[in-house]
Amino acid sequence: MGFFNKIVDNMVSEKVPRKRRKRLIVFVALITLLSMTTATVAWFTVNTFAGVDNLDIKISMSAQLKVGMENYGTDLTKYTKVITNEMVDSYLQKQGKRLEDIMLDPVTTTNGIRFTNQRGTEKEPNDRSYLEFECYFIATEDMWVHLTTESTEQGEDDGTKVTTTSTGAKADVVNCARVDFSTDRNGTAIYEPNRVTPVNGQTTFDLPTGTMQYSNNTRLFHLEQLTPTKVTIRIWVDGEDPQCDDDVQDAQLGVQLGFVGCDENNVPIS
Known part of the structure; x- marks a missing residue:
């Protein structure tokens, strides 16, 4: 004493x-x-080895919008309307990593770019703790890109949502998840599903429930016509979130992201 x-x-x-x-x-x-x-209750117990497991990713594009894991210039035939787990895994394998090895051990961040663990040690991307990959968005006309909860194609259920098949206390993993999007021109936007009170000084946004309403708050980045734009996407579970405790270890996490292009008045472009 x-x-x-x-x-x-x-x-x-x-x-x-x-x-x-x-x-x-x-x-x-x-x-x-x-x-x-x-102050440390929210984190997993220090020195545990079981993070959030079985991460499933699906990314879909609306009309006039495409994406690729590489910059293919203006050759639209080489871009696609989706990014899948397999595409992300191929990207990681070029770095000597595998998607199945990323356990999503808790980290936290103030700006969505630099991440630290419970001890304050800076963590590298794709080293168990958080997923980071780059892709290139391209559009047939100028637009603002937004996340959307609506389906990007008729008959598809591919709007943005963060889900889990885990039950009981493990299901709280959906409240600990974060996704951010960074571009050189527009900075970083952090999506916090089921947003309550942001932690660690983060500035985050959530999507409306029910009918999707587009606004400046749901804007991610701007695209110029036929100009590929590099976007860095990061997915993590935040150790500062009150529900990020030992109960959500080994949980399954599904991250489905739907993107739509809007004009300067936030009206979707069809």
Whole structure:
């Protein structure tokens, strides 16, 4: 307790009798210890090896919008309307990584670019803790790209949603997930599904329930006609989220992202 005595001694008035002051110092020290303990409740237990498992990804494009894992210039025939797990895995294999090896151990970030673990150690992308990959968006006309909960094609259920097949307490994993999108021109936007109170100083957005409403808040980045734009996508579970505890270890996480292009008035382009 000597360490805490030194910290809190100055907080206790010299006018308080010495015997009572010692009791106050111990009381303040206990409160300090309690706050240090409760501040780490949200994280997985340190040194566990089981992160969030079985990550499933599906990315779909609406009309006038395509995507590729490489920059193919203006050759639209080489771009596709979807990105699948297999495409992401092929991208990772060029780095000597595999999608199945990324366990999504908890990390946190303030800006969606630099990530640290519970100890404050900076983590590298695709090293168990979080998924990061690059792709190139291209459009047939100028547009703002938004996430959408609506289907990108009629008859398809491919709108944005974060889901799990896990049950019980593990199902809380959907509330811990984050996805961000970074471009050189427009910076980084962080999508927080089931958003309540952002953590660690993050600026995040959620999508409306029910009918999709497009606004400046749902904008991700701008595309110029037939100009490929590199977008870095990152997926992680945030250790600072109150529901990111041991209960969601080994949970299954499905991330489905639907993109739509809108004009400057946020009206979808068909």
